[in-house]
Amino acid sequence: MTFVALSLDRRCETIGPNTYFWGNGVRRIVCMIFICLGSLVAAAAKDVALVSNKDNGIQAVTTPELVKICKGQTSRWPDGKPVTFVMLDPGSAEMKVVVQKLYESTPDQVKSVILAANHDRTNHPAVVIVTSDEALVQKVAGTPGAVGVVDVYAITSSVNVIKVSGKLPLEPGYLLHGN
Numbered sequence: 001m002t003f004v005a006l007s008l009d010r011r012c013e014t015i016g017p018n019t020y021f022w023g024n025g026v027r028r029i030v031c032m033i034f035i036c037l038g039s040l041v042a043a044a045a046k047d048v049a050l051v052s053n054k055d056n057g058i059q060a061v062t063t064p065e066l067v068k069i070c071k072g073q074t075s076r077w078p079d080g081k082p083v084t085f086v087m088l089d090p091g092s093a094e095m096k097v098v099v100q101k102l103y104e105s106t107p108d109q110v111k112s113v114i115l116a117a118n119h120d121r122t123n124h125p126a127v128v129i130v131t132s133d134e135a136l137v138q139k140v141a142g143t144p145g146a147v148g149v150v151d152v153y154a155i156t157s158s159v160n161v162i163k164v165s166g167k168l169p170l171e172p173g174y175l176l177h178g179n
Contacts, residue, residue: 046094047178048149049169051137051159055144056081060163063175069147070102072117072126077145082124086139086148089129090114097178098149149176 050066052058057079061069068074074083088095091107103110117126128146130136133154140146141158152169155161167174 046097047152047169047174048094048097048176049152049155050147050162050164050176051140051150051155052147052162053140053142053144054158054160056147056160058147058162059160060166063165066164066175067102070098070127071113072121075121075126081145082121084125084143084146085127086136086143086146087127087129088131088133088136094133094151095149097176101175 050061056077058077065074069083069085070087072085076082087098089107090099090103090110095107099105099107099110103113105113114127114129128139128143130139133151136148136150137154137156137159140148140150141156147162161168164175169176
């Protein structure tokens with residue numbers, strides 16, 4: 001990977017293989033700090049939240065309940081509504097924490113679990129995969145009985161945030177925290 005930083009004096013200096021910095025001293029250090037911070041931000045996983053259709057009476061779920069929902073093993077809520085779990089593609093970077101913590105398997109294995117869960121539920125699938133956070137929020141908001149995991153910054157007033165094992169997103173100890 002090559003990073004290039006430009007200072008006012010336009011002198012070029014090579015530091016390590018294929019890495020070039022213009023400038024010297026403090027400017028070089030500042031450039032390296034920004035490059036390191038940028039790499040950390042890009043590598044960080046997103047924090048996701050469990051959201052629910054507003055008509056669901058669900059306010060909290062335990063971790064084992066959420067795992068069963070994700071795998072399509074829970075077909076109905078206590079009020080009789082069918083359960084639908086909505087998520088982004090299991091192979092996407094956004095779903096890495098969900099695949100690791102809830103499915104405890106690889107993205108390909110998760111896709112197989114989803115296919116099996118949806119096999120006998122053609123009218124109301126157990127798991128629905130959408131292409132964006134916005135589509136996820138819309139799908140959950142428009143589907144009675146639906147819950148989904150979405151980036152915390154994509155949450156709107158059209159859905160309710162659900163506690164997972166007594167914790168809300170961004171609280172210490174929250175299961176779906178990205179780090």
